[in-house]
Amino acid sequence: MNIDLATIALILVISSIFQAVFILLLSSKYPGVDHFGVSCSFYALGFLFVMLQGSNANDLITIVLGNALLLLALIFQYMGLVRFLELPENRWFPPLIFGFCLLMLVYFQLIFDSISLRIFFVYLSSGLIALLVANTLRKKRNALVLRQIPILFFIFVSAGIFAVLRAFYALFSPPITNALAPALFQVLSFTGAFIINIIVTFTFIMMINERVSSDIRSAKEQFEQIFNLSPDASLITTLPDGKIVNFNLGFLNFTGFSQEEVQNKSLLELNLYENPADRERLLKELAVNQSVDEFELNFRNKNKDIRICSVSAKLIIMNNTPHVISIINDITNRKNAESALIKSEEKYRFLTEFASDVIWLFNLTQNKFTYMSPSIFQLRGLSPEEAMTENLADSMTSESLQRVRADLQKNVKNFIANPKAPNTYLIEIQQPCQNGSLIWVEVSTKYRYHVSGDIELVGVSRNIDKRKQAEEAVLYLSYHDQLTGLYNRRFYEEELLRLDTPQNLPIALIMADVNGLKLINDAYGHQMGDKILKEFADILKNECRHDEIASRVGGDEFVIMFSHTDQKSVENIIKRLNAAISNVRINHTILSVSMGFALKEDPMDDLNDVFKQAEDAMYQHKLMISPSIKRATIDLIVNSIYERNHLEVIHSQSVSEYCQAIARELGFEAEAINQLGLAGLRHDIGEIAIDEAILTKSENLSETEWAEIKRHPEIGYHILRSVNELAEIAKFVLEHHERWDGCGYPKGLKADEISLQGRIIAIADAYCTMTTERPYCRALTEAEAINEIKKCSGLQFDENLAQLFVEKVLQQEWPQS
Incomplete structure (x- = not known):
């Protein structure tokens, strides 16, 4: 049997729309009517999305949102029924079921696509809600709608059982392609939904009508008592001209008119309506429902005061003529x-x-x-x-x-x-x-x-x-050095002003400067320099007492200030600091600090002058020990290079010997020969700052790695220049990779712009490198190396020096062109 479920879904959409419109047009004074009308709207939207299933681009909307709307429609139907029938409402179970079902729909649509599991959770959730409705209806004992309760109970029990069976059937039956597949259970589901929807809606409308009729009968029975005894304004008017035929005392009190002024007049003639159109609206609602409850409008009394009123009116027949009995309740104060x-x-x-x-x-x-x-x-x-x-x-x-x-x-x-x-x-x-x-x-x-x-x-x-x-952090940073955590110059200057009083004399200033910091930065990088500074800062933190205030006032300069002291105490502090410094061990470098101090003992002394005296004392100490520290640091650098590459020892010594031999052939004086030999021995000292992995790499270097290699002459230059007696050879080391044709580095010098010593080191370094086995190339024979030197003469090397090196130093023949 070929049944088009899309057509059934369309019928469900159309019927649900009509039901929603009809329900929402009914009087909404009864609780639950609006919810029931909204449920019909959700049914229409839900089945509309079901019709649209099949487009992959819209699967999330059509499947997830469509099924969610259908379940939401059932929940609103439940809310409408229980509120209309004034039954206890379970407020947590429906939202819990809806949330869980929606989560499962999204999961089994987007993450683990399974139509069978989607059907299972949708029908199971719907079944549980339907059974909840049936169970709630079972508790109703209202005689007004007692006849409809068994019908609704039977419908929801049947629907709930069917939905649960359909849910479990989906787990054990072959999966369908989509919700519109003409499978037996799908046909039964769609057809049943249509029939149940019509019956439930019709039954609900019947209940509304019965309740309205009951209210009308009750109002009629109590008419006389209400009319006569009510403190509210009550009156009877003819329809449609609105002539007043009867009224109570409350009406006269409300309007402010006398009995004679009201008799046989209409409300329009008395000008009681603030907006005469309100009367038309009231009459229209009366014509539809035969009665009106709590119809709000504004009346104007004799004194022209506007009062907000709630009108309850009802159509009655008196002497075969339609009349309206109305009760007007002044709710102005309540509304305000x-x-x-x-x-x-x-x-x-x-x-x-x-x-x-x-x-x-x-x-x-x-x-x-x-x-x-x-x-x-x-x-x-x-x-x-x-x-x-x-x-x-x-x-x-x-x-x-x-x-x-x-x-x-x-x-x-x-x-x-x-x-x-x-x-x-x-x-x-x-x-x-x-x-x-x-x-x-x-x-x-x-x-x-x-x-x-x-x-x-x-x-x-x-x-x-x-x-x-944040304020504390800002305050901390404003008075502390970020690198070392010591006080900064700003704190030092403010604290100095605070201490500078006669009561604090004598005041001591100890000036400290880390030796060779620039040399360490050039050799090992600024991270090592920072490590040295932090090591000394830690010593100051550990060794200085609470009244001995240490501050970092410059790059490598520190000041310790304290009061109520004397020269012996200051000397003891310096001894204590030097002892702590001597215990520091840092790989391949030395922590050395020059210190000097001065005392302010006379109140008339200027602390700036005392600072200058402490600084001068520190520099005097620095002049005494700094050169030896720098030389020791350079020795450590060289040893560090030799430790990581043992071939560098042989290479450096060979370059040094060849440089001295060339110098002797050129007639250099003994001092110059020794200087050139030392330059050859230290020509690769800049390699301390180059990554060992790059230096020993056997493959071709990348552009970045080659740029790193080309830094080592300049680094070596800065290291050697820091020691006065090595400043002269620093220039030779800087130029030992320049080329005769100007294509070298780091400055691109050419020909005679390159110092003679730099050209000599270039030839000796190249020859030793070519004749030594390297990770990236094999060692050349002497003849091959000489041919290579000949080939590069006039381009890389000074041709005259190259020929002298081959003939005089190597004592080999200069190759013929």
Whole structure:
């Protein structure tokens, strides 16, 4: 049997739309009618999305949203029925089922695509909701709609059982391609949905009609009593001209007219309607429903005052003529109060329950909290009830409590003296949290009188802990050196002004300067230099007492200042520091610090002059030890190079010997020969800063790696230049990779722009490199190396020097062109 389920779905959409429109047009004074109408709208939308299934681009919308809407429609149908029938409503079960079903739909659509499991969870959820409706209906005992209850009960029980069976059938039957596949259960599902939808809607409409009829009968039976005894305005008018044929005393009191003024007049003639169109609306609703309950409109009394009224009216037949009996309830005061209350409650609820700040009330007279907003949990981890049991001493630290009590005493006096003044105050306090930590809070307070006459404090507490931490961090950085953690120059200068008083004399300044820091930076990089500075800073932190204030005032300069001292005490401090420095061990370098001091003993002395004296003493000490430290550091650098590459020892010695041999052939003096030999021995000292992996790499170097290699002459130059006696050979080392044709590095010098010593080292270095086995190339024979030198003469090498080297030093023939 070939059944087009899309057509059935279309019929369901159309029928659901008509049902929604019809239900929503009914009187909504009964609870649940609107919900039931909305459920029909959701059914229409849900089946519309079911019709659209099949487009891969819209699968998420058509499948997930379509099924979710159908389930939501059933939930709203449940809400409409239970509220209309005034049954107890289960408020947690339907949302729980809906949320779980929606989660499963998304999961088995986007993450693990399974139509069988989607069908299972959709039908299982629908079945559970249907059975919930049936179970709720079973408890109804209202005689007005008792006849419809068994019908609805049977329908929802049947639908629930069918849905559960369909759900489990989906797990054990072959999966269908989509929801519109003409499978037996799908046909039964769509057809059943159509039939059940029609029956349930029709039954619901019947219940509404029966309830309306019951209300009309009840109103008719009680008419006489209400009309005569009601304090509200009651009247009977003819239809359609609206002539007043009867009225009660309440009507005269309400309108302000006398009996004679009202008799045989219409409400229009009395000009009671503020908007005459309201009468037409009222009559239209009467014509539709035969009665109107709580129809709101505005009336104007004899004094032209506008009153908001609720009119309950009903059509009756008197003497075969249609009449309207109306009861007018003046609800002006109630409406104004409700409006004010709603606005006040909305503002209050928003401020207290949805604000991140904590809002609280504290009764100063009774010394207790009377209100605490829920956001106290986010602030301190306490529930409002727990926070309200605290007293002031429990709610803040002792230091904060002292300041708060002092402010309270002063502020309460000001408030009593002038209650109408703003009386708003701001204070920052620390409060304990549930987990034991402390948090900074900004508290804004205002004083007022409670209705009981007690003085009440209205407060707003705001979390400023991050702001305080940021302020503390900024304050710390403004007075501390970021690298070493010692005080910085700004703190030093301010502290110096504070100390510079006669009461603190004698004042001592110790000036300290790290020796060879630039040499270390050039050789090992600034990270090693920073490590040296931090090592010395740690020594100062450990060795200086609380009254001995150490500061970093420059790149490698430190100052220690303290008061109430003498020369012997200062010398002991320096000895203590030197002892700690001597115990520091750092690979391939030396921690050395030059120190000098001066004392201010006369109040008339200028501390700037004392600083200069300490600086001069430090520089004098530096001149004595710095050269030896630098030489020792260079020796450590060279040893470090030799340790990581043993071939470098042989290579450097060979280059040095060849350089001296060339120098002798050129007639250099002995001192110059020794200088050139030393330059050859130290020509590759700059390689200390180059990664060993690059130096020993057997493959071709990348552009970045080659650029790194080309840095070593310049690094070596800076290292050697730091020692006065090596400054001259530093230039030779800098130029030993320049080429005769100007294509060398680092400066691109050419021909005679290159020093003679630099050209000599270039030839000796190249020959030794070519004749030594390297990871990246084999060793050349002497003849091959000589041919290569010949080939590069005039390009890389000075041709005259190259020929002299081959013929005089190597004692080989210069190859013929």
